[in-house]
Amino acid sequence: xxxLPPDIDSASFAAFLEELRGAVGxxxxxxxxxxxFPYRDSFSPVWxxxxxRHASAAVAPEDVEQVSAVVKIARKHRVPLYPxxxxxxxxxxxxxxxxxxxxxxxxxxxxxxxxxxxxxNYCLVEPGVSYFDLQRAVDATGNKVMLDCPDPGWGSPxxxxxxRGVGYTMPHFRDHFGAHCGMEVVLPDGEIMRTGMGALPGxxxxxxxxxxxxxDPAGLxxxxxxxxxxxxxxxxxPMPEYYRTGLITVPRRRDFIKLVNHVNFLSDSGLIGEVEYxxxxxxxxxxxxxxxxxxxxxxxxxxxxxxxxxAAGLPSFQVELQFFGxxxxxxxxxxxxxxxxxxxxxxxxxxxxDHFTLPASEDQLxxxxxxxxxxxxxxxxxxxxxxGAWKIVRDDxxxxxxxxxxxxxxxxxxxxxxxxxxxxxxxxLPPFFNALTMPLFWHTHTFQMVFAPSIxxxxxxxxxxxxxxxxxxxxxxxxxxWGDYRAAPIYQDDVSNTYSFNNHILRRFHEQLKDAIDPxxxxxxxxxxxxxxxxxx
Amino acid sequence: MKYLALxxxxxxxxxxxxxAQDNARTGPTAPELQExxxxxxxxxxxxxxxxxxxxxxxxxxxxxxxxxIPAALEDRTDLSAPVIGVFxxxxxxxxxxxxxxxxxxxxxxxxxxxxxAPLEDRGAHAELLAEEMVRKAAEARAQAxxxx
Numbered sequence: 052x053x054x055l056p057p058d059i060d061s062a063s064f065a066a067f068l069e070e071l072r073g074a075v076g077x078x079x080x081x082x083x084x085x086x087x088f089p090y091r092d093s094f095s096p097v098w099x100x101x102x103x104r105h106a107s108a109a110v111a112p113e114d115v116e117q118v119s120a121v122v123k124i125a126r127k128h129r130v131p132l133y134p135x136x137x138x139x140x141x142x143x144x145x146x147x148x149x150x151x152x153x154x155x156x157x158x159x160x161x162x163x164x165x166x167x168x169x170x171x172n173y174c175l176v177e178p179g180v181s182y183f184d185l186q187r188a189v190d191a192t193g194n195k196v197m198l199d200c201p202d203p204g205w206g207s208p209x210x211x212x213x214x215r216g217v218g219y220t221m222p223h224f225r226d227h228f229g230a231h232c233g234m235e236v237v238l239p240d241g242e243i244m245r246t247g248m249g250a251l252p253g254x255x256x257x258x259x260x261x262x263x264x265x266x267d268p269a270g271l272x273x274x275x276x277x278x279x280x281x282x283x284x285x286x287x288x289p290m291p292e293y294y295r296t297g298l299i300t301v302p303r304r305r306d307f308i309k310l311v312n313h314v315n316f317l318s319d320s321g322l323i324g325e326v327e328y329x330x331x332x333x334x335x336x337x338x339x340x341x342x343x344x345x346x347x348x349x350x351x352x353x354x355x356x357x358x359x360x361x362a363a364g365l366p367s368f369q370v371e372l373q374f375f376g377x378x379x380x381x382x383x384x385x386x387x388x389x390x391x392x393x394x395x396x397x398x399x400x401x402x403x404x405d406h407f408t409l410p411a412s413e414d415q416l417x418x419x420x421x422x423x424x425x426x427x428x429x430x431x432x433x434x435x436x437x438x439g440a441w442k443i444v445r446d447d448x449x450x451x452x453x454x455x456x457x458x459x460x461x462x463x464x465x466x467x468x469x470x471x472x473x474x475x476x477x478x479x480l481p482p483f484f485n486a487l488t489m490p491l492f493w494h495t496h497t498f499q500m501v502f503a504p505s506i507x508x509x510x511x512x513x514x515x516x517x518x519x520x521x522x523x524x525x526x527x528x529x530x531x532x533w534g535d536y537r538a539a540p541i542y543q544d545d546v547s548n549t550y551s552f553n554n555h556i557l558r559r560f561h562e563q564l565k566d567a568i569d570p571x572x573x574x575x576x577x578x579x580x581x582x583x584x585x586x587x588x
Numbered sequence: 589m590k591y592l593a594l595x596x597x598x599x600x601x602x603x604x605x606x607x608a609q610d611n612a613r614t615g616p617t618a619p620e621l622q623e624x625x626x627x628x629x630x631x632x633x634x635x636x637x638x639x640x641x642x643x644x645x646x647x648x649x650x651x652x653x654x655x656x657i658p659a660a661l662e663d664r665t666d667l668s669a670p671v672i673g674v675f676x677x678x679x680x681x682x683x684x685x686x687x688x689x690x691x692x693x694x695x696x697x698x699x700x701x702x703x704x705a706p707l708e709d710r711g712a713h714a715e716l717l718a719e720e721m722v723r724k725a726a727e728a729r730a731q732a733x734x735x736x
Binding site: 088 | 690716732
């Protein structure tokens with residue numbers, strides 16, 4: 052489906068493409084259906100419908116000067132650009148733009164790892180660098196630092212952090228945007244800006260102090276459309292000496308509330324890495340009576356769930372803990388965690404898990420020796436990029452809704468009930484929210500839960516259910532104060548609308564900024580729900 | 589099926605990654621196939637290596653169950669350059685298409701040459717990133733005189 056950029060005819064579009072070829076070379080500009088197919092969102096729930104967003108062309112500069120040149124050409128022709136780093140933002144729109152006819156600014160060729168510093172523990176990379184690439188650069192240093200990577204390792208540290216993606220090691224590294232330090236940005240007029248200490252000529256601390264002096268605009272470039280990020284620094288964790296795991300189980304449903312508070316304490320004190328909450332009662336979901344109980348409207352009572360757990364001889368909940376640090380410290384921290392939780396929750400039990408020196412061996416990465424059925428994906432827990440988790444994808448892909456929730460057991464129970472009831476409108480979906488649905492402790496200080504219905508390229512009815520359920524889930528969650536953290540372009544306006552304090556002042560503020568620096572919408576108009584004047588009219 | 593989907597979403601499945609022991613290949617790779625092998629190692633092996641639990645390999649194991657077609661792409665002898673090109677540029681199911689900025693047309697030709705060469709010319713299986721990482725860490729320890 053060939054499309055043109057907004058407000059431009061095919062002759063002007065051809066002239067625009069010719070100027071792009073002059074800037075980056077004829078081999079690095081594409082248009083037409085066949086060449087643009089890989090720029091479609093292959094996980095789209097509106098695949099092959101009128102709602103699908105299509106780019107008109109793609110251009111791939113090889114350095115920041117070419118990015119600047121492309122932006123200036125786009126500004127002259129008033130053509131919206133949609134920057135992608137590696138375009139692997141699957142479940143959140145992939146490489147597809149907000150506005151039909153946008154030109155994808157594909158930064159994959161900018162794939163240089165500029166520095167990995169293992170004395171001061173940081174790196175500086177370009178957008179086309181993947182976690183695989185960065186790990187190989189780290190390997191060359193003798194593995195003196197540990198990455199914190201998302202599930203699929205083919206994505207970009209810059210792209211992932213600008214989407215506020217997450218990883219699975221220690222708390223302050225899991226928030227990838229939070230772990231960034233310094234960025235270079237091409238602004239909508241083509242000017243090249245550096246944030247923080249990068250603004251001070253001669254500074255050698257760009258990756259060590261993120262703020263510099265005065266306001267720090269770095270946050271505008273995450274999930275925003277105020278510029279094209281062409282370099283970014285990240286803090287790295289020194290490779291810990293030792294890794295240790297432990298399991299805590301609690302017998303009754305209400306014990307979960309205390310368990311969460313203890314884990315919050317351990318995490319905020321810097322004693323543990325990412326945790327995996329779970330329920331051993333999941334093993335009963337194949338039993339039809341238990342399935343009905345766990346998914347019943349209004350939620351089951353504590354007594355009903357405790358009776359089922361007692362009858363099965365299973366604890367109600369568990370948490371898998373992971374410790375990083377000197378060997379003796381990991382042991383002391385695990386002993387402390389056990390004492391703290393077991394002395395406070397009657398019937399709680401602890402199991403010692405795998406522990407070993409880092410970096411891990413291949414057998415240790417394979418995670419086959421835990422004395423319990425583990426939910427820990429060892430590679431991602433140890434920052435080793437892979438595509439192992441790709442196996443969870445069902446059908447032809449999925450879309451994701453991950454509401455941000457209070458870090459309490461009570462909130463988890465409320466989400467289970469409220470969203471479980473709301474999603475009963477869509478009986479063909481798996482029961483994402485039920486009495487056993489567990490929180491994800493990915494971002495440093497908050498919980499999220501997952502709603503990720505699948506899509507099928509050849510089944511528009513299936514996709515329509517997914518699409519409608521996503522919109523309903525966003526709306527119902529927001530009514531309860533639970534907001535999405537990241538969304539595909541087709542949902543960004545819905546999500547943005549829920550952040551409505553004081554008559555949407557946050558969005559109106561962003562619009563004022565956008566109007567001031569990019570009124571024609573050269574950079575990703577609509578991204579983050581921010582539309583410039585030209586497109587609001 | 590609901591339970592299965594739920595279990596997967598809850599992340600209760602362990603994704604152990606262990607090389608299939610019965611199809612390990614050894615030997616050098618022909619010099620003219622080195623580039624294609626590197627492309628395969630970078631872009632294809634993370635999902636399609638001869639490791640049964642990987643997403644691509646496990647899917648193809650199901651697809652070709654009951655046939656003598658191996659699940660790992662690196663062991664296939666029935667592929668052709670046009671077929672490889674179609675899958676790389678169009679994807680299939682949840683495998684996304686790959687753009688020329690990721691795998692250029694020249695690199696696609698080299699990849700196709702590797703995956704269609706006689707098995708004896710391909711040499712040992714490409715190394716996975718984790719294997720490479722573990723090997724390099726061990727080499728670094730050995731060089732530093734530490735334990736193995």
